[in-house]
Amino acid sequence: MARGCLSVFLLCAVGCASGKTASRGASGSATERRAAELESRNEELRAELSRKQAELRQSFQVTAQAESAAGLNNLGCVGVAPARAQVQGLPRSGAVHSQFMLRGQPYRMTATFSSPRTVGEWRSSQGTCKVTP
Secondary structure (H helix, E strand, O other): OHHHHHHHHHHHHHHHHHHHHHHHHHHHHHHHHHHHHHHHHHHHHHHHHHHHHHHHHHHHHHHHHHHHHOOOOEEEEEEEEEOOOOOOOOOOOOOEEEEEEEOOEEEEEEEEEOOOEEEOOEEEEEEEEEEEO
16 A cells, blocks of 8 residues: 555656646746747837937938038137136137037037127127037
């Protein structure tokens, strides 16, 4: 009788183990399917991002061409500083006045000023400002 119980016990243990393996295999394939779906979605999102970036570059180029056609490359500007200031209030002509990033693209603004003239309490200089990539 002990051998019979032992046989039944071993059969049950083997059956349970094989059942767990089967369920693991099924959940493993479900996990693999989900991973494949996520990878597919990731590729779709990457393709969409590439399209959007290309559209953005094209839009920026069109805008830059329109600005050039409208004469906005050399904008008129005026530098103003207190007339009695000891510190130079205006950037040097032709020197980079500021640098900034716009959507990952670096730009520089240079200003060119005429000699200053005093108007009341202020010193002003006519000039042009140019923004370049």
